[in-house]
Amino acid sequence: MFARFVIECDTSLLILPEPHEPLRSDRLWQTTCFELFIKCAGSERYFEYNFSPSSEWALYRFSDYRKGMAEEMISRPRITCDYSESHFALNAEFDLPISLHDGPLMLGISAVVEESDDRKSFWALTHPSGEPDFHHKDCFALQLDAPREA
Numbered sequence: 001m002f003a004r005f006v007i008e009c010d011t012s013l014l015i016l017p018e019p020h021e022p023l024r025s026d027r028l029w030q031t032t033c034f035e036l037f038i039k040c041a042g043s044e045r046y047f048e049y050n051f052s053p054s055s056e057w058a059l060y061r062f063s064d065y066r067k068g069m070a071e072e073m074i075s076r077p078r079i080t081c082d083y084s085e086s087h088f089a090l091n092a093e094f095d096l097p098i099s100l101h102d103g104p105l106m107l108g109i110s111a112v113v114e115e116s117d118d119r120k121s122f123w124a125l126t127h128p129s130g131e132p133d134f135h136h137k138d139c140f141a142l143q144l145d146a147p148r149e150a
Contacts, residue, residue, distance in 0.1 A: 001096055005034040005051070005111060006089045014088060015114040017054035022076055025056040029112050034090050035134055037108030040100060041143065047072060047100070048135075051092045055079045061097070066135050072097055103146030108139040 007014070017031050028050040029035065039046035044065070050058040057079060061072040077094035110124040122132035125141040133139070 001094055003034075003036055003051075003092045003094075003109075004089060005092075005109075006087060007111070007113060008087050011083050011085060011088050013115045013117070015116055016088070017052055017056075020052075020054040020056050022055040022057065022079060024058055024071075024073075024076075025052070026058060028052045028054075028056055028058055031112070031114045033112045034092070035108075035110045035112075036092075037110070037134060037140060038096070038100060039106050039140060040102065041104045041106050045099075046135075046140070047097060049077070049092070049094065051077065051079055051090055053079075053081050053088075053090055057092075057094075059097075062135070065137065103144065105144045105146075106140035107142040107144055108134060109142065110134040110139070 015031055032053055034051045036049040037046055046062050048060045057077050059072045059074060061070050062068055074095045074097060077092050080091045082089050108125065113121045124134055124139050126138055128136050128138035
């Protein structure tokens with residue numbers, strides 16, 4: 001699977017983590033980080049991917065809303081970034097856990113953006129509870145249908 005996250009802004013204001021060896025790491029959301037929440041439609045079980053501009057990453061499995069959190073290990077994602085004065089983009093190529101191969105899938109797309117004025121913003125397709133909560137069931141707002149066989 002491939003995901004591209006783009007921020008259009010004055011990139012001199014962004015706080016980006018230092019480049020790092022592409023390792024699995026925790027707590028990436030404490031600074032600029034891009035997240036993808038994904039589950040099979042109708043399921044309570046979901047996965048959380050974290051992709052950092054540093055090239056660090058994480059993948060967690062949950063049995064239900066914020067319950068049963070466990071590390072999930074699959075092949076390391078490939079993370080690349082490109083930017084200019086007016087945009088920053090992170091590209092992530094990654095595998096899906098085998099349990100997600102029977103679509104349709106529900107996606108939650110989100111980002112934590114840290115800026116140089118000590119401000120953090122939390123972006124998602126929706127913030128149903130008024131406060132940022134990327135795990136909320138309503139944040140899985142985008143359906144991705146399985147490809148049809150020809």
